[in-house]
Amino acid sequence: MIKRFLYSQKVAPYVFVLPFILVFLIFWVYPLGSSVTMSFQKITLGQETEWIGLDNYTKLLGDKIFLKSVMNSAVYMLCTLLILIPLPMLLAVLINNKFMWGREFFKSSLFFPALTSVVVAGTVFRLMFGEMDGSLINSFLGWFGIEPVKFLKGQVTGFIALLALATWRWLGVNMLYFLSGLKSIPDDYYEAASIDGASAWQKFRMITMPLLKPTTIYVLTISIYAGLAMFIESLMLWNGNNSPKNIGLTIVGYLYRQGIEKSNLGYAAAVGIVLLVLAMTINMIQLAFSGLFKKED
Structure with a gap:
């Protein structure tokens, strides 16, 4: 009876x-629902809860350190988008060229940093950019x-070190995404364009970029989330969650500070919900502008 039930069409x-x-409900919906509930509560060390309504969110609006962390995460996200989308795309086009020699070596070399532990990478870059x-x-x-520069004690120089680490780690990963997209473009398009006398730039602008749009949207979407959710890179680069004048503090870093270091779980939950809403809003806007939600004719 059970076998017949399971094999039923x-x-x-x-x-x-x-x-x-089950995985979605247990590991996503339930934690999200619990976080939303906690964000409206004040939770003491004894795990006693008190319903305080929107007080946590109201407090966030006037929290200068939180606003600093939001600004840091936003700037980091924008800078990574400016670096880790066009540069990997150009490298993918270059490596995908049939006249390129040693392409497998370059692909593996550029992807190798992604296999390195972020803890090890952060430690190495902290020593590289030491004062x-x-x-x-x-x-x-x-x-x-x-003269020697104290990179990790300045806002601009600290971000240079942080972006160098991000570029080193994720350049190869995004390049492979674009390489997979390039493989789906028929060679006939380029051959026809060559017959018509199109230049390399014209082929890239009129063929490669439009047909890479789905891949670009995907890379852009995950890069927005990754930029806003960055934490461990900053933690390792400054050897802790307390960078000078909070120059390396991110939204997740502030969540960690409130929830783990200060055991202010309700306030930390509010920070997490704000991060979720911010990431979803930005991604929905960019997906809408990219035409993903438009109906095809």
Whole structure:
């Protein structure tokens, strides 16, 4: 009877989908619902809860440190988008060229940093951008007669180090996304364009970029979320969650500070909900502008 029930054409699809539904409900819907509830509460160390309505959200609006973390995350996200979308796309086009030699070597070399632990990478970059004369970057600057720079103590220089780490880690990953998109473009289009006398730039602008639009939208979507949710890179680069004047503090870093370091769980939950709403809003806007929600004729 049970076997007949499971092998039924009407029941079988639901049986196969059930594991995903359970995982989705247990590990996404339930935590999200709990976080929303907690964001309207004040939770003490003894796990006693008190319903305080919108007080946590009202407090966030006047919290200068929180607003600083939002600004840091927004700037980081925008800078990574400006670097980690056009540059990987150009590298993918270059490596995909049939006249390119050693393409497999370059693909594996650029992807290798993504396999490196972010803890190790952050530690290495912290030493590279150290303020001592003997640090790698300051040694390089010294060849040009430039005085040692305290990279991790300035807002701009700190972000340069953070973006260098992000570029090193994720350049190869995004490049592979674009390479997979390029493989789906028929060579006939480029051959026809060559016959018509199109230049390399014209082929890229009129063929490559339009046909890479689905891949670009995907990379843009995950990059927006990754930029806003960045935390461990900053944590390792500044060797903790307390960078000078909060120059490296992100939204997730502030959530960690409130929820883990200060055990202010209700306030931390409000920070998390704001992050979720912010990421979803930005992504919905960019998806709408990209025409993803338009009906096809």
